[in-house]
Amino acid sequence: MTPDRIAAVIDFLALADRLKHVERRGRTVGPDGAARQENSAEHCWNVALVALLLHGEVADPPELGHVLAMIAAHDLVEVEAGDTFAYDEAHVLTQAEREKAAADVVFARLPPDLGARMRALWEEFEEGETAAARFAMACDRAQGFLQGVIGTGHWRAEGVSEPQTYGRMDPARKVAPVFEALIATLYERARAGGMFAEPRP
Template sequence: MDRTEKTDEALLIDRSPLPEDLDERLRRQLTFVTEVDRLKTVLRASPLAAADRRENDAEHSWHLALMVSLLAEYAVEPIDVGHTVTLVVIHDLVEIHAGDSPVFDPAAVVGQQEREEAAADRLFALLPDDQARGLRALWDEFEAGATPEARFAKAMDRLQPLLLNWVGRGGTWGMPGATESAVRRREAGVVAGSTTLGDAAGRLVDEAVRRGWIRPDGPRD
């Protein structure tokens, strides 16, 4: 599912409606929990390290949550690990309706913000009002990157695909828009959350350029 916003699709729970006497708050929560199962179907551009296929958004979000838990000690600023895990778990939920927008595909990122804002409005509205506001605030926090937790969450979101590309000896670095300068702009997002991890990412990028896995800027020979 790539950059396709579905506006007339029935909810997944409608296939087997919940009992009518179920508490309304719980009904809305379970409806949301069921609906976000769609995240498992949203394919990203990044390849898996362990199999010959692309990862999906749910796998990506799980991987980031684990990375936050393991690598929090390298954050530039002290972070609330639980809060940061929550940010990475919810940050891509909007792609259920907005689709994935590969960063190295210039056409894919056109209108991305508008698509994702509309998707957030639609998806989070399934929840009880207080939780809808809470998750929307968390999603906005991640997008803004203005808190230590959001900066570290974004750093993990940059580092994880870099590692997958490294293991895959190219991966999305082979896309037309993935010149050295474009990759290094993504690398800067790691540095913003962790100088240690940013240094490690820089070493991988340097070596990937040397090995020919990342294309230098300028016309091809």
């Protein structure tokens, strides 16, 4: 690596470090019982762990290294665009436009070849057309739902009812039977814990 290339990589990693300061709506509970907001870097690590644990549970699994690379890249745009809460309908409407503009900024910080590689991983995840992308998406959505259950639940406070979650979770459930089983179990726990808001009339 040339000095300029090393410097660009360091600068990009410093930019990516800001992901640790992008808060999500999901909450995490410490061993002392105190809760705080999860951040996007923690989310990405947990999605990678889901992928590692479930990869061997699916028929014809995608190449794991590629899946993990997509997971590492998939939320980098949030250092510029911020996190979009899945059930904030108004914010979701502008998400694609905001994140594309953020991608233009974020990936341009790298040398062109590395920037193109990272952007391609992000785009593959967003497009969801490959088996690897669908598996990564299912891990991502399963983690977000899991965090809602183990993080003391935030859906009731946010006014999110169970039926509102189906549009987000159903595509993940269809990726493989293990996701159906995992997510069905999480729904059972969420219902038992009274974690959902009442459906709107």
